[in-house]
Amino acid sequence: MTQDFFETATPAPSDAEPGAGVMEISLPTHKPLWSYVLIGVIVAVWLLLELIGWVVFDVRNATQNGQFMLLFGAKYNALITAGEWWRLLTAAFLHFGLFHLLMNSFSLSQLGPQVERFFGRNRFLIIYLLAGLYGNLLSYLFSPSLSAGASGAIFGLLGAFIAYLRRYRKLFGAAGQQMLRSMLMVVGFNLVYGFTSGVVDNYAHIGGLVAGFILGELLRPEYAPPRPVSGPQVLADVRDAAHTRLVAGLGLLGVVLGAGLGTLLGR
Numbered sequence: 001m002t003q004d005f006f007e008t009a010t011p012a013p014s015d016a017e018p019g020a021g022v023m024e025i026s027l028p029t030h031k032p033l034w035s036y037v038l039i040g041v042i043v044a045v046w047l048l049l050e051l052i053g054w055v056v057f058d059v060r061n062a063t064q065n066g067q068f069m070l071l072f073g074a075k076y077n078a079l080i081t082a083g084e085w086w087r088l089l090t091a092a093f094l095h096f097g098l099f100h101l102l103m104n105s106f107s108l109s110q111l112g113p114q115v116e117r118f119f120g121r122n123r124f125l126i127i128y129l130l131a132g133l134y135g136n137l138l139s140y141l142f143s144p145s146l147s148a149g150a151s152g153a154i155f156g157l158l159g160a161f162i163a164y165l166r167r168y169r170k171l172f173g174a175a176g177q178q179m180l181r182s183m184l185m186v187v188g189f190n191l192v193y194g195f196t197s198g199v200v201d202n203y204a205h206i207g208g209l210v211a212g213f214i215l216g217e218l219l220r221p222e223y224a225p226p227r228p229v230s231g232p233q234v235l236a237d238v239r240d241a242a243h244t245r246l247v248a249g250l251g252l253l254g255v256v257l258g259a260g261l262g263t264l265l266g267r
Contacts, residue, residue: 024232027171028221030120035112038128039105042150045093046101064097066146074148075136077267085259088140092132094148104150108157115157118164120237123219123244124157130215130251131156131208137258138207141267147201152208158187159212164220211251218247 046063049072053062062068070076073090080087095101116124135152139145162183169176187209194202221237 025171025226026232026234027118027168027223028234028237029117032113032116033121034125034128035108035116038112038150039108042093042095042101042108043105046095046098049094061097063095063101069094069096069148070146074146075139076146077140077144077262080140080259081263081267083263085256088133088136088255088259089129091136091148092129092150092153095150096148100149104154107154108150111154111157111161115161115164118221119160119216119219120221123239126244126248126251127156127160127212127215127219128153130248130255131159131212133252133255134211134258135204135206135208137255137262139201139204141203141258141262141265143201143203145201147204149201149204151201152204155187155190155205155208156212156215158183159209159214160216160219162187163213163216167217167220168223215247215251219244 049063049068050061053059053065053068057068059065059068066074070079072094073087074094075087075091095104112124112128115127119127132150132153135155136147139147139152162180165172165176165180165183169180172179191202191205194200194205219239222239223235224238226233226235
C-alpha cells in the first residue's frame with residue numbers, strides 16, 4: 001500500500017486553486033548529531049597522531065608516514081590476514097596528511113547531516129560504520145596497498161542517499177530529480193578520478209558505495225501513506241527498530257565472513 005502511493009504520487013495540477021483539495025505533506029526529520037561527532041573524532045585522531053609523532057617519535061607530518069600510520073591501525077593486508085581484523089574499522093578513522101583529512105571532513109560535513117536528517121541518528125551511524133567496514137573489506141580482498149581514510153564510509157552515505165532519493169524523489173518534485181542526478185554525477189566523477197589518479201583506493205570507495213546503497217534500501221524510512229484529508233500533515237516513519245537491529249547484525253556478520261574468507265585466501 002505504501003509502495004503504491006509513493007510510486008504513483010504526482011504533483012498537483014498547476015491550474016488548481018490554492019489549497020483546494022491539495023494535500024500538504026511534510027517528511028519527519030531528525031536533528032543531526034553523529035555527523036558532527038564523527039567529524040570531531042577523525043579530526044581529534046589526526047591531531048593526536050600528529051602530536052604523538054612529534055613528541056614521541058620526533059617526526060613532523062607523521063600522518064604522511066606509512067610506517068607510522070601502520071602502527072596505529074591503517075589497513076595492511078598481511079596484518080589483517082594475521083588476525084588484526086580491527087584494522088578494517090580503525091583505518092576508517094585515519095588520514096594521510098592534512099589535505100586528506102580536510103577533504104573527507106568537508107565531504108562528511110556536507111553530506112552527513114542531510115542523510116542523518118532523513119534516516120535518523122541510529123540508522124545513519126549503522127550505515128556509516130558498516131559502509132566503512134565494507135569499503136576496507138573490499139580493499140583488503142582486492143588491493144594490496146596500505147590505505148586509510150573515511151572515504152569508504154562517506155561513499156556509503158552517498159549510496160544510502162541515492163537509495164532514498166530513488167525511492168522518494170517524487171515527494172521532492174523537481175528538486176528530488178535534480179538531487180538524484182547530482183548524487184549520481186558526484187559518484188561517477190569520483191570513481192573515474194579514482195581509476196585514473198593511481199593514488200586513490202577505489203576498492204574502498206566501491207565497497208562503501210555498494211554497501212551504503214544496499215543498507216539505504218534496507219534501512220530507509222518507511223513512510224505510512226497519508227490520511228485522505230486536505231491540509232498539512234507529517235508522514236509517520238513506521239520502520240521497525242527490530243528490523244534495523246537485524247540488518248545491522250547481518251551486516252556485521254557479512255564483514256566477519258568476508259574477513260574470514262580473506263584470511264583463508266591469504267590476502
